[in-house]
Amino acid sequence: MKVSALSLIMVIVFLFGCVRTHQINTVESKSADSAVKKTTEDKWLDSITAASGDRPDEEQEPPSLAEEKKSLINSYNNVKVIDTLLEVKDSLRFYSRFYCLKNSRITIPKKYVFEEKNPVDFVTYHFANYIKISKKGKTVFEKTIVKKDFDGVLNDQLKRYGVLHGPYLKFANDTFNVGYSVSIPITDIGVGVSVTVSKNGNYVITGN
Numbered sequence: 001m002k003v004s005a006l007s008l009i010m011v012i013v014f015l016f017g018c019v020r021t022h023q024i025n026t027v028e029s030k031s032a033d034s035a036v037k038k039t040t041e042d043k044w045l046d047s048i049t050a051a052s053g054d055r056p057d058e059e060q061e062p063p064s065l066a067e068e069k070k071s072l073i074n075s076y077n078n079v080k081v082i083d084t085l086l087e088v089k090d091s092l093r094f095y096s097r098f099y100c101l102k103n104s105r106i107t108i109p110k111k112y113v114f115e116e117k118n119p120v121d122f123v124t125y126h127f128a129n130y131i132k133i134s135k136k137g138k139t140v141f142e143k144t145i146v147k148k149d150f151d152g153v154l155n156d157q158l159k160r161y162g163v164l165h166g167p168y169l170k171f172a173n174d175t176f177n178v179g180y181s182v183s184i185p186i187t188d189i190g191v192g193v194s195v196t197v198s199k200n201g202n203y204v205i206t207g208n
Contacts, residue, residue: 065114069122069186076100076125086171092199094176095132098167100125101146108161112187124185127164133176133197140201147182150193153207158182162190174199 063071082096104126113119126147133141147154147164154162166180176197183190192208 065186072124072185076102080167082167082169087199090199091134091136093134094169094171095134096167096169096178097130099128099130101128106161106163108185112161112184112189114187122186124163129164129167129178129180131178131195131197133199133201135199140199141197141203143203145178145180145195149195149205150180150182150207152205153193154182154191157189158184158191165190 077100080096080098082094084094086092086094102125106124106126108122108124110119110121113122129145131141131143131145132139145164145167147162150164151159161184162182163185164180164182166178168179170177170179176199177194178197179192179194181190181192194206194208195203196206197203
């Protein structure tokens, strides 16, 4: 049977159109599946983020006193180090090492151990913060900060049972502000204090 050239062309065009339509539908289907998958993954990631506590500050739940106690005990063997160059021009470097004084025990009376059903005295330790500031390779300030340095701004209760926590560094207007809190462990009784040091090494101790 003879097939004319025109008929053959029409058959080829028809078959090509079917294949092209199938390809488009396949691509669209895959795109839709990807969109669904991406939406599902986004929701999953959002749930993980929420579960990990990465939420606005106002939505964060403060740690319980029991969690704070556990964190304090874990910190006995940790050393917090800050070592940073803050000004290239003057080679202004700040070094800090915050650590536990395991030879300086302090006993917190059981009246301050609020969350335990049968409270007992809690024995913990003091902390210290060694700070060294250098300018153009020359040391301009070097001191080990301890709670006793803040006795002039503490009440009697915090002088007896307070422990130093921190540090929190802020550098502005050629001045270092090293912030701390002095508080009675596993309580919310405490105050903020700070050491302000100029880039020339002069310092002032203040309470908030």
